[in-house]
Amino acid sequence: MQQKIIILDFGSQTTQLIGRRIRELDTFCEIFPYNKYPEDDSDVIGVILSGSPYSVHDNEAFKVDLNRFIGRLPVLGICYGAQYISNTLGGKVEKANTREYGRANLHGFDAGCPLFKDFVPDSQVWMSHGDTITAIPEGFNCVASTADVKFAAYSNYVQASSLNVSPTFAVQFHPEVFHTVQGSLLLKNFVVDICGSRKEWSAASFVETTVEELKKQLGNDRVILGLSGGVDSSVCAVLLNKAIGKNLTCIFVDHGMLRKNEFNKVMDSYSSLGLNVVGIDASEKFFRDLAGVEDPEQKRKIIGRDFVEVFNVEAKKIIDARWLAQGTIYPDRIESLNITGKVIKSHHNVGGLPKEMHLKLCEPLQWLFKDEVRRVGYQLGMPENLIKRHPFPGPGLAVRILGDITPEKVRVLQEADDIFIEGLHSWKAEDGQSLYDHVWQAGAVLLSSVRSVGVMGDERTYENPVALRAVTSMDAMTADWAHLPYEFLAKVSNEIINKVKGVNRVCYDISSKPPATIEWE
Numbered sequence: 001m002q003q004k005i006i007i008l009d010f011g012s013q014t015t016q017l018i019g020r021r022i023r024e025l026d027t028f029c030e031i032f033p034y035n036k037y038p039e040d041d042s043d044v045i046g047v048i049l050s051g052s053p054y055s056v057h058d059n060e061a062f063k064v065d066l067n068r069f070i071g072r073l074p075v076l077g078i079c080y081g082a083q084y085i086s087n088t089l090g091g092k093v094e095k096a097n098t099r100e101y102g103r104a105n106l107h108g109f110d111a112g113c114p115l116f117k118d119f120v121p122d123s124q125v126w127m128s129h130g131d132t133i134t135a136i137p138e139g140f141n142c143v144a145s146t147a148d149v150k151f152a153a154y155s156n157y158v159q160a161s162s163l164n165v166s167p168t169f170a171v172q173f174h175p176e177v178f179h180t181v182q183g184s185l186l187l188k189n190f191v192v193d194i195c196g197s198r199k200e201w202s203a204a205s206f207v208e209t210t211v212e213e214l215k216k217q218l219g220n221d222r223v224i225l226g227l228s229g230g231v232d233s234s235v236c237a238v239l240l241n242k243a244i245g246k247n248l249t250c251i252f253v254d255h256g257m258l259r260k261n262e263f264n265k266v267m268d269s270y271s272s273l274g275l276n277v278v279g280i281d282a283s284e285k286f287f288r289d290l291a292g293v294e295d296p297e298q299k300r301k302i303i304g305r306d307f308v309e310v311f312n313v314e315a316k317k318i319i320d321a322r323w324l325a326q327g328t329i330y331p332d333r334i335e336s337l338n339i340t341g342k343v344i345k346s347h348h349n350v351g352g353l354p355k356e357m358h359l360k361l362c363e364p365l366q367w368l369f370k371d372e373v374r375r376v377g378y379q380l381g382m383p384e385n386l387i388k389r390h391p392f393p394g395p396g397l398a399v400r401i402l403g404d405i406t407p408e409k410v411r412v413l414q415e416a417d418d419i420f421i422e423g424l425h426s427w428k429a430e431d432g433q434s435l436y437d438h439v440w441q442a443g444a445v446l447l448s449s450v451r452s453v454g455v456m457g458d459e460r461t462y463e464n465p466v467a468l469r470a471v472t473s474m475d476a477m478t479a480d481w482a483h484l485p486y487e488f489l490a491k492v493s494n495e496i497i498n499k500v501k502g503v504n505r506v507c508y509d510i511s512s513k514p515p516a517t518i519e520w521e
């Protein structure tokens, strides 16, 4: 049976990060909303309680019945999780005199505590809480302190061992974040040493078991898959191809708002991978339906609707298809994102096939994080250019053209974008990697509703600006603007203004997410 760590999500922004850190330890984990602890936990080897935007004293604070697992399984409470355990088992949590945010150092810790095995003195940790634990429950001991936080960590591991029950650990800092320098070590101590993970989750084992499962699940059935050119759907296609070969038909719709030459480039890559791909040029329909539309949400809705229509027409031609495969990945599905999340933009991917087609859904990547999808891609021998491709929104350049969309505006933006992206590929950073590989995502935005005056030669120009956007991120939930070298920005800005007719000004977007978003629309 596959071992599993459960993360109960109390709404913290870093819950997914805990999940990723555990997967990096070659251990499978699943994130559940705080109130959905599974009935059957026979495959669970440990439980982690995440942080939360709430205080344990708030009326709306999320609660869980600790009796479901405490003492039966090893438990690690993080931040709110630590405070919740203390508050529930008879300790005390109060408003901190000074808000405890940012860097701190563990000036004292219990070297015998298995959670702190191999920790160095004064290890840096990251705090982020307004409440603090002022008393811990009976049977627990303080196992680490900082200058300001007495109970930075506490545990009952001594008592648990004498009672022969599973130990509980609680830390008020965040081991999952980069700034907790030995955070990965702490999680390894918990997951591997304390919970006993056999570290069996790897790209190779995933490919092997998934291909076997797909063969069993799909038998000799025909499967349809919508390709986008992005890494998720491409990896999904190659995985399915390995399992069922010619029974897979992929559909790649060109809505006319892809990057310069992207449709042909991607079609070539797919055919060299031996995939059976039907390419559809539906750009005329999309341009027609988008004519005169300026509102971002309206544009997204039209593109989503048209996409489904075009896809359905093609899918129906494959008359004996039984399955629709999708490259859905884990972060797309985590129910807990809805605990506090609100819809900012409607994201449209493939979906909404007519019910009469009776297609069953096949989502082989549904348990993977993005970086794991990439590792699976490498394991499958896919080319780097497909695996390392930046994420690209379903509606394409339509959400990077402010104002209404015309084929001419798309052409102008494609040219500017191409100069920027090719520039990122060819500029090597100090570590020898390209700037393209350093950033999470990049692209150009055409501010077509704005015009400004410029001068070229002796001529006055009155044209549009282009904004360049490049961000660093772990998962697109939060992002920072990429600090690209000035020399690089100077070079691409010059090249864009000189070569792209219709553009006389280039700006660089220095907004982070939040408060901005990655795409402009």
Ligand code: XMP
Binding pocket: 345, 346, 347, 348, 349, 391, 392, 393, 394, 395, 441, 476, 513, 516, 517, 518, 519, 520
């Ligand atoms: P935002 O702009 O919300 O974008 O910060 C977060 C990430 O999602 C991508 N994105 C989309 N992806 N369909 C997609 O498949 C969409 O409609 C869509 N809109 C935004 C965006 O490029 C970024 O990676």
